[in-house]
Amino acid sequence: MALRDDMILLMSGLQRYHHLLALLGVIIATVMATEAMIIAGFPAIEAEFGVASVIIAWILPTVMLVGAVILLAIGSLGDILGKRRVILACLGVYGAGIALGGYAPDMTILLLSRMLQGVGLAIAPLAYALVAEETPPEWVATAIGVLAATYGAGSFLGIMFGAYIIETIGWRACFQIMIPVVLLIIIAAWFILPRHGVLRQGKIDLIGMGLFAASILTGMIALTEGGLSGMRNPIVWGGFLVSFLLLILFLRHEKQTPDPLLDIGMIREAPFPAITINAFLVVFAFFILLQLMPYIISHPAGLALPIIFVGILLMPGSLTDMVSGPLAGYLVSKKGVVLPFLIGSIALLIGSGIFFLFELTPLLLVAVWMIFSAGMSILLTIDNMIAVASAPPGQTATASAFLHTIQSIGGALGPIVAGAALTLYPAEEAFTVIFLIVLAVSVIILFQSAVIRRYLP
Known part of the structure; x- marks a missing residue:
């Protein structure tokens, strides 16, 4: 009888775990699908609103910027208030941003909607932390790999349907069709998310949050002004200087405040510096190419194809992304971290280098995107595994949020x-x-992977 009760309890626990993993995967996939759908609409939005390419380039970074600013606070809130409450709140704000984006009359309102949608990115580190806390230890690597695959799955669905929707209905429909999807997710999350968890005492560092936001925003505005008026403009370099000084003030404040957004001591310990640099560079390079793809596919100087081909040509890369995350989890569980880390680094270099070796064709572009997506997915999956495994008890969400913050900064700067x-x-x-920049960054990533592997398990 006792054995039967134990078996029933075990099966019930496994069922809850699978439901939780499925829900978190659907949430991440939904956020990524929306991001991928709108990519094909960049040229159409630029033509409709009559703005420069460097302004259109803010459509992706606005989400990343908000994500970077609030991720650390959201991670801390998840550890203090409970991840269930914070995820539900984030989903509500995200849903409001989706609804607003579907009816944006101008560029200002569209960017405002994207700011609200940026809150959706804050769910990712909470998802990784929940998986680390709720999953049996021997399954954590695989579960994180599955979550990483949902990034690719969401991108695949978004790219597959986004270009068609934009071609036949219009770019606003990319947001409008997601409204009922988000509502259903909120209902499911209410019933499935666990109400328990490891909590800690603390407060949110609003001053640190403000300094961090001002530093990132000032730097991005300076970079945008450089794109409009040239990098020799003194205002541009003045903006970079102000951004750097604000960052110094932020770090100094974090060392002195009793409840910092960022645990400086934690992130100074190996392997956090290594995976931080890696995550930033990988996402920075990926989002540069992501911003470029609709133009290189549809512009007369590129492939000069109809906009629907944005989805067709990028789709194989999303499939590669979807497969590479779980593969990285499997390789880590069998071979350790070093081998897949090197494989991912080499893939980035090969993917970016192909562009300079052959004449640009649709097949070449597919190959570049597939190889680059595989390398990106492998490296980011491993970075997230290391972050949650290295975090002190009660700080898994904060550690994961820190890494996602760095990724968001890279994702915000890349499109700009x-x-x-x-x-x-x-x-x-x-x-x-642009491809020269990506190639240079890929070389740095490969060099870095060879140097930092001594710090990895």
Whole structure:
């Protein structure tokens, strides 16, 4: 009888775990699907609102910027108030942003809606932390790999349907069709998310949050101004200087406040510095290319294809992304971290280097995107595994949020750099400049992977 009760309890626990993993995966996939759908609409939005490419380049970074600013606070709130409450609140704000974006009459309202949607990115570190806390230890690597796969799954669905929706209905429909989806997710989350969890005492560091936000925003505005008026403009370098000084003030404040957003001591310990640099560079390079793809596919200087081909040509890369996350989890569980880390780094270098070796064709672009997506997915999956495994008890959400903050900063800067290049240079020359930047970053990532592997398990 006791054995039967134990078996029933075990099966019930496994069922709850699977429901939780499925829900968190659907949430991440939904956020990524919305992001992927709107990519094909960049040229149409630019033409409708009559703004420069460097302004359109803010459509992706606005989400990333808000995510970067609030991720640390959301991670701390998750550890203090409970991850269930915070995830439900984030879903509510995200849903409001989706609804507003579907009916945005101008660029200002569209960017405001994107700011609200940025709260959706804050769910990801809470999801990773929940998986680490609720999953049996021997399954954590696989479960995180599954969550990483939902990034690719969401991107695949978004790219597959987004270009068609934009071509036949219009870019606003990308947001409108997601409204009922988000409502259903909120209902499911209310019943499935666990009400328990490891909590800690503390307060949210609003001053640190403000300094951090001002630092990132000032730097991005300076970079945008550089794309509009040229990098020699003194205002641009003045903006970079102010951004740097604000960052110094933020770090100094974090060392002195009793309840910091960022545990400086935690992130100074290996392997956090290594995975932080890696995560930033990988996402930065990926989002530069992501911003470029609709232009290189549809522009006369590129492939000059109809906009629907944005979805067709990027779809294989999303499938590769979807497979590579679980594969990285499997490799880590069998071979350790070093081998898949090197594989991912080499894939980035190969993917970006192909562009300079062969004439640009649709098949070449598919190959570049597939290889690059695989490398990106492998590296980010491993980075997240290391972050939650290295975090002290009660700080898993904070550690995961820190890593996602760094990723969001890279994701915010990447499109701005691409938009600045597209504004400053003729299209064909801009394509070359952007791929040179990505190639250089990929070389740094490979070098870094060889150096930091001594710190990895």
